[in-house]
Amino acid sequence: MATVTNGRLLFNEVPEGYPVPGKTTVYDESSKIDLENVALHGGFLVKVLVLSIDPYLRGRMRHAEISTYIAPFTVGEPLANFGVGVVIRSESPAVKSGDHLYGIYPFVQYTVQNNAQAFRVIDNKLNLPLSAYIGVCGMPGETAYYAWKEYASPNDIADRLSTQGDVVFVSTAAGPVGATVVQLAKADGLKVIASAGSDDKVAFATSIGADVAFNYKTVSTRKILEKEGPSTCTYWDNVGGETLEAAIEYAGKGARFIECGMISAYNTKTPYGVANLINIIAQEIHIYGSVVSSLRNKYVEEFYSQFVPRVASGDIKYKEHLVRGLENAGEAILDVQSGKNFGKCVVVVAEE
Amino acid sequence: MATVTNGRLLFNEVPEGYPVPGKTTVYDESSKIDLENVALHGGFLVKVLVLSIDPYLRGRMRHAEISTYIAPFTVGEPLANFGVGVVIRSESPAVKSGDHLYGIYPFVQYTVQNNAQAFRVIDNKLNLPLSAYIGVCGMPGETAYYAWKEYASPNDIADRLSTQGDVVFVSTAAGPVGATVVQLAKADGLKVIASAGSDDKVAFATSIGADVAFNYKTVSTRKILEKEGPSTCTYWDNVGGETLEAAIEYAGKGARFIECGMISAYNTKTPYGVANLINIIAQEIHIYGSVVSSLRNKYVEEFYSQFVPRVASGDIKYKEHLVRGLENAGEAILDVQSGKNFGKCVVVVAEE
Numbered sequence: 001m002a003t004v005t006n007g008r009l010l011f012n013e014v015p016e017g018y019p020v021p022g023k024t025t026v027y028d029e030s031s032k033i034d035l036e037n038v039a040l041h042g043g044f045l046v047k048v049l050v051l052s053i054d055p056y057l058r059g060r061m062r063h064a065e066i067s068t069y070i071a072p073f074t075v076g077e078p079l080a081n082f083g084v085g086v087v088i089r090s091e092s093p094a095v096k097s098g099d100h101l102y103g104i105y106p107f108v109q110y111t112v113q114n115n116a117q118a119f120r121v122i123d124n125k126l127n128l129p130l131s132a133y134i135g136v137c138g139m140p141g142e143t144a145y146y147a148w149k150e151y152a153s154p155n156d157i158a159d160r161l162s163t164q165g166d167v168v169f170v171s172t173a174a175g176p177v178g179a180t181v182v183q184l185a186k187a188d189g190l191k192v193i194a195s196a197g198s199d200d201k202v203a204f205a206t207s208i209g210a211d212v213a214f215n216y217k218t219v220s221t222r223k224i225l226e227k228e229g230p231s232t233c234t235y236w237d238n239v240g241g242e243t244l245e246a247a248i249e250y251a252g253k254g255a256r257f258i259e260c261g262m263i264s265a266y267n268t269k270t271p272y273g274v275a276n277l278i279n280i281i282a283q284e285i286h287i288y289g290s291v292v293s294s295l296r297n298k299y300v301e302e303f304y305s306q307f308v309p310r311v312a313s314g315d316i317k318y319k320e321h322l323v324r325g326l327e328n329a330g331e332a333i334l335d336v337q338s339g340k341n342f343g344k345c346v347v348v349v350a351e352e
Numbered sequence: 353m354a355t356v357t358n359g360r361l362l363f364n365e366v367p368e369g370y371p372v373p374g375k376t377t378v379y380d381e382s383s384k385i386d387l388e389n390v391a392l393h394g395g396f397l398v399k400v401l402v403l404s405i406d407p408y409l410r411g412r413m414r415h416a417e418i419s420t421y422i423a424p425f426t427v428g429e430p431l432a433n434f435g436v437g438v439v440i441r442s443e444s445p446a447v448k449s450g451d452h453l454y455g456i457y458p459f460v461q462y463t464v465q466n467n468a469q470a471f472r473v474i475d476n477k478l479n480l481p482l483s484a485y486i487g488v489c490g491m492p493g494e495t496a497y498y499a500w501k502e503y504a505s506p507n508d509i510a511d512r513l514s515t516q517g518d519v520v521f522v523s524t525a526a527g528p529v530g531a532t533v534v535q536l537a538k539a540d541g542l543k544v545i546a547s548a549g550s551d552d553k554v555a556f557a558t559s560i561g562a563d564v565a566f567n568y569k570t571v572s573t574r575k576i577l578e579k580e581g582p583s584t585c586t587y588w589d590n591v592g593g594e595t596l597e598a599a600i601e602y603a604g605k606g607a608r609f610i611e612c613g614m615i616s617a618y619n620t621k622t623p624y625g626v627a628n629l630i631n632i633i634a635q636e637i638h639i640y641g642s643v644v645s646s647l648r649n650k651y652v653e654e655f656y657s658q659f660v661p662r663v664a665s666g667d668i669k670y671k672e673h674l675v676r677g678l679e680n681a682g683e684a685i686l687d688v689q690s691g692k693n694f695g696k697c698v699v700v701v702a703e704e
Contacts, residue, residue: 069634123552201383254646262629264628270509271630274625274629282421283421284421285639286639289636289638291633
């Protein structure tokens, strides 16, 4: 194979609103790589197989002077996110040729990496598709599992202030985080109200156990909550804005809100102002902003030893949206921001 | 004394915005009471001495069909709130003539009560003015003490996610809740930024230990926070709205917000919409809606045995705004809503 083109998806320009494929990101084929001879300097050469497209990536497509919990992408450089690749050559004692590594990769076809500790070897005795390891068995699944364990465990709920209901409201219930939360909540014996953005997604939410699922684009969230969960004990927020406001309106006494994402605010300079926050006091709501990386140390081994086998056994279900070719990753990013994808969005960069 | 006028402050009409003395409340002298012969039916006759005027009362001045954590006042009936009275006659074995009782009273000069358990006998061996027992040693002090203990204890802060700062931001820092929080935070070794609504109040906040105190009406809250507390670890919210938005903007990683009041939203039908809630996630903020009554059982004995003596010794300072005469309570209610009072507002209904 010798020298080949090393396709890359470059961050080209900070989007004003939604990212624009070909403008805010560009696919570039100007880089070449000699797979047999490229210097490894003690590291290892990886062929990238699958890359994850997640809502949070929009937050990294920003101007460098704005600081937040995660670094911005650098204009002119490849984007980066969780993926799985296979090692082609290695000079590292920790990694061998043929290993499948889960970790954060640049959006390229081939990459030389040198920090083996930043990757997790996927032995895959459970025989899951590699794509699962960047979805329900990767960061999105971890996001759901860790925060659910930390902030919404039923024991905790029983300790809460008063006559708690048993109703959980989950937004973006067909996405990889929301769908996992729906199933964790059902496994804990709770009634689940699920919102999603299309009738197909609603049907999927129902199929994985949601008691009440609705299309928030065609049905009033407030009306659903008023009828089905006027005293919600837990709200899992992936969207923010008006949905959050509705959830606050119908929160029960001592409700807990897990703030995981606010996609309604990612692509606008004028996010919706939530005006009923006084209900946080009236209902003694506790709101937990959560970032997966902060809980990883506490739960990661439990996640792989206890949760991932439930996925392999079919106990936990998931849905994927596969996009083939790194050249289509820019469009996939836009689709995830606009909700056009259905299921966990995975870019298949290469077959093995 | 026999039969005397029993003055009452009646709830007359639900306010549209701010309460209007003489319209939303009226002082009424049509009721008489025979102090020597009024039937007690096993209860006790109390002469009301002091009544507390608190911001939360506005929330009870609402239409009965709106339900929230506390019952609305009934139109045509007296308002009610915490107060201290002296027992004139008693048929109850739990209460004797001359006892001073802390509890919730109707806004009247004399009242027959029958549930001794709803009141606390103030033995006052510490020789505090009775007014203190409805302020720093009453519900407002309890509000500050309980929630500070529950949600902001320094041990907890040390457990938090990352490199916490040690900066606490307290709004309405000259009020009875805020001023107590300022002093609890200082006693815990934290740097305190305090906001208040007049230069006098700012001077008081400084006098009780605030490291940085400012008049939010003349100085930008955001500029102060940017300079003095760009990574605030704790925000004590009594106001909501734009101040809350500013606190969210400058919250440090893992900050905790204690939501105690939102006076900016009490007297308007269009509360300010907070648009930067996404920072709850980015900074992993934890927000605790808190109502004093839910924490009372856990902390009340500690409060009276440990905190009240600190008030009596002068260790904890407080400021009172005394209004003489129940006929002036309507104006006092408005003053507390508009911030015109300076210090804990107490209506002195009668001298003993």
